[in-house]
Amino acid sequence: MTKLNQILAVEKGVKADVQRKVTDVYHTVQKAPLLSGISRTYQPIDDEGEQLPPESTRVQVKVEDAVKDAADALTRLFDVTATKDVANCSAKADVVVDGRVLLEGVPVTYLLFLEKQLVDLRTLISKLPTLDPSETWTRDENTDTWRTEPVKTTRTKKVPRNHVLAEATEHHPAQVQVFTEDVVVGYWTKIAFSGAVPQRRVNELLDRLTKLQDAVKYAREEANSVEVADRRIGDALFGYLLG
Incomplete structure (x- = not known):
């Protein structure tokens, strides 16, 4: 049976192929000469008159056929997208860090969102101000900040x-x-005071964030490995539209 990650792998290519085919159909039906044909024969008044050969131009494009070609291409896209979206409704996984389930049954769409947000969070944490390492700092309980001797x-x-x-x-x-x-x-x-944090705290946060990012990626991969049932949406839509 097809897996969700396989559908995701082909979706981009299907979209590009369908867009090209539909665009080709659109440009083709705008060319009036391709849709036009003609047949002319010549008959002189009497048998002694000049004989001229017949003239004909065949119709190269029929609108109904062009629309059918577009419908065939779009049917594939509609089916792939429907299969993906329906599967996304059931594609879920747990986010597990060090054997502990932090988030249970998270939808794959939210895991993708979370993955991107954690990248931005890493940028923030890596730029946090840190205490001057040339000083000796201790915690000041009165101000809830750091202080020097x-x-x-x-x-x-x-x-x-x-x-x-x-x-x-x-x-x-x-x-x-x-x-x-x-x-x-x-x-x-x-006595100097500071609201910055020790470098070891930044390192600790980055280590935890790395574990969390890995856990979200593993969960996304697990969710995307769910088996999916192919959906046939295009035939029903175009069966009605072109019927």
Whole structure:
């Protein structure tokens, strides 16, 4: 008996072949000369008159035959599509990861949808911001974010100082050089916070996603292996239409 995956394998080719044949029929019946024929014979008034050969042109295309050709091609497409769509209604499979059934009896059409969505989800997860690996991060329960260890730094202030180069005398004032000195006036304690995630978390999510993607693919293959009954839809439709 035919399997659903076999129908899916030929469907694309059938569609292309039918489209070509129907298009050919459409263009053919638009060519008026192909549908036209003629027959002419000549009879002189008397037996002594000039004898001319008969002329004839045969009809090359008959509309009824052209429509029948289109109907024959479309019948194959209608039957294949009906067989596929009816089978899709019963084609189901479980999504199983590590022996655990995550989703039960999922239709093959939804499995196809899910497969595409998981590809987009992988793009999102692989681009998630991660914590700076040069820092040591711990979980901060108060803010529900990640935090670094406190780093203490000094705050300095420039303070002017005088340096006496020469003491004052009876005849000369003192020679003084003015300069500034950095003096510690306080301390900064810095703690950085981040809403990013550790790289190991991204790796964990990607590993799980890979398992899930594989499970969905396996389920789709299993669902597509269901046996199908060929549907004969085209004959009924065109039997009525052309009858």
